[in-house]
Amino acid sequence: MPAADEQQLISRAKEGSHEAFRVLVERHMKQAYDVAYGFVGNHDAATDITQEAFVAAHRALGGFRGDSEFSTWLHRIVVNLALTSVKRDRHRAEREVDMEHPAARMAIQELPYGEAADLREHVERAIHELPTLQRAVVILRHVDGLSTRQVSRILRCSEGTVKTHLYRGLKKLKDRLEFLRAEQR
Amino acid sequence: MKKHVTQLLYEYVSGELTDAQLREVEEHLSACSACVEDLNSVRTALSLIPRNETNPSNRQQPAFWTTLANEIEARISSRPAHSQSIIDRIQTSVSVFLTANRSYLLAGCGALAAVAIAVALLLPGPSRVQETESPVLALQSSAIVPGPTAHLMNEYLKKSRVLLVGLSNNRGQGNEWGDLSVERGRSRQLVHEARLLKRQPLDVRSAKLIDDLERIQIELANLDESRAGSDVEPIIAGIRQENLLFKIRMTEMLMTTRVREREYR
Numbered sequence: 311m312p313a314a315d316e317q318q319l320i321s322r323a324k325e326g327s328h329e330a331f332r333v334l335v336e337r338h339m340k341q342a343y344d345v346a347y348g349f350v351g352n353h354d355a356a357t358d359i360t361q362e363a364f365v366a367a368h369r370a371l372g373g374f375r376g377d378s379e380f381s382t383w384l385h386r387i388v389v390n391l392a393l394t395s396v397k398r399d400r401h402r403a404e405r406e407v408d409m410e411h412p413a414a415r416m417a418i419q420e421l422p423y424g425e426a427a428d429l430r431e432h433v434e435r436a437i438h439e440l441p442t443l444q445r446a447v448v449i450l451r452h453v454d455g456l457s458t459r460q461v462s463r464i465l466r467c468s469e470g471t472v473k474t475h476l477y478r479g480l481k482k483l484k485d486r487l488e489f490l491r492a493e494q495r
Numbered sequence: 496m497k498k499h500v501t502q503l504l505y506e507y508v509s510g511e512l513t514d515a516q517l518r519e520v521e522e523h524l525s526a527c528s529a530c531v532e533d534l535n536s537v538r539t540a541l542s543l544i545p546r547n548e549t550n551p552s553n554r555q556q557p558a559f560w561t562t563l564a565n566e567i568e569a570r571i572s573s574r575p576a577h578s579q580s581i582i583d584r585i586q587t588s589v590s591v592f593l594t595a596n597r598s599y600l601l602a603g604c605g606a607l608a609a610v611a612i613a614v615a616l617l618l619p620g621p622s623r624v625q626e627t628e629s630p631v632l633a634l635q636s637s638a639i640v641p642g643p644t645a646h647l648m649n650e651y652l653k654k655s656r657v658l659l660v661g662l663s664n665n666r667g668q669g670n671e672w673g674d675l676s677v678e679r680g681r682s683r684q685l686v687h688e689a690r691l692l693k694r695q696p697l698d699v700r701s702a703k704l705i706d707d708l709e710r711i712q713i714e715l716a717n718l719d720e721s722r723a724g725s726d727v728e729p730i731i732a733g734i735r736q737e738n739l740l741f742k743i744r745m746t747e748m749l750m751t752t753r754v755r756e757r758e759y760r
Contacts, residue, residue, distance in 0.1 A: 477505040
């Protein structure tokens with residue numbers, strides 16, 4: 311349930327107040343951006359997703375019943391958009407990029423995670439290589455710092471499922487990091 | 496030995512176990528090296544994950560957030576509910592559906608797919624450009640790239656042309672590459688514009704040109720300054736091989752003609 315002042319902002323935004331919605335945007339956009347960034351791993355895509363998420367939230371605000379926090383509801387929209395974006399990019403890369411094209415070869419070699427020079431980059435790369443649900447729970451719980459309960463509400467699954475995916479994701483992450491380190495040596 | 500406690504290890508590390516579970520796990524760990532190894536994996540991974548203080552949002556300047564909020568406000572203000580397109584309405588319905596009633600998802604998907612197929616069959620499709628059609632004919636057809644998109648496209652092409660020409664002229668007298676930070680910054684901005692443009696209705700060739708340019712711009716945006724010289728050469732070679740500057744000029748010329756034709760009508 312949103313806090314009283316937030317509930318008031320939501321009500322005013324539902325009635326058409328752009329000022330009230332602007333306050334909601336300013337209050338939640340950084341965390342929405344962080345959640346999106348966790349999935350897509352680059353600034354431009356995270357910015358696009360954040361913008362799209364708020365536009366979609368504005369359109370769907372009439373359907374927000376206030377059963378959960380506004381941030382939980384918004385993050386669910388962000389996660390849906392981010393997962394769609396990741397899937398679309400992956401499919402596009404597989405289907406459309408001509409691997410023999412010199413520019414394509416360069417793009418693949420030079421994208422941000424192509425030359426993981428330090429541990430942070432290794433970790434980010436390894437997180438992005440996790441299966442979708444494991445990546446989602448690891449990012450939401452440990453990168454964005456949400457509670458297991460919040461993550462379960464965003465992903466609409468039980469806390470037990472979240473913990474199972476966390477365990478599997480973390481174990482896989484450690485194995486993947488060892489592999490990346492060995493690859494760099 | 497009792498069965499492994501792998502399912503409880505995450506909760507053990509995060510301190511979420513009940514006293515009874517805690518005793519069970521510790522007792523098992525004292526006798527099971529496999530579970531101890533798993534436990535160490537989880538602990539190691541947790542210690543390596545970047546924490547909140549390194550949130551990507553912290554890397555952005557305050558001006559970025561103001562601009563983003565302004566852009567969102569502008570989009571919302573320019574789209575009153577009654578003027579939503581069919582696609583917008585479908586998107587909104589899907590968002591609400593996904594965030595509210597996942598339990599009905601499977602049944603809903605079937606119904607939605609049936610409606611989508613029916614609509615696709617009943618509505619006339621967009622004008623399609625045959626692969627064999629000449630680029631000139633494709634670009635001259637007013638049904639393919641609408642006026643506002645042609646204007647946006649023209650702006651994007653102009654900036655891309657300036658970027659590529661500037662890049663080619665960046666070398667100093669000693670044939671070494673100068674500072675490329677400006678080109679990198681412009682490329683980042685252009686990648687953003689390319690992505691916005693790709694959401695507009697485009698003919699096949701314009702979309703292909705934007706894809707090619709976007710790829711080059713991604714490479715430039717991700718250039719490592721310390722190795723700029725060796726990294727730029729293949730990019731320049733790619734630009735030449737694809738004859739990108741010629742394609743840009745040709746498309747610009749045709750787009751300008753289209754925009755002017757529209758203005759005179």
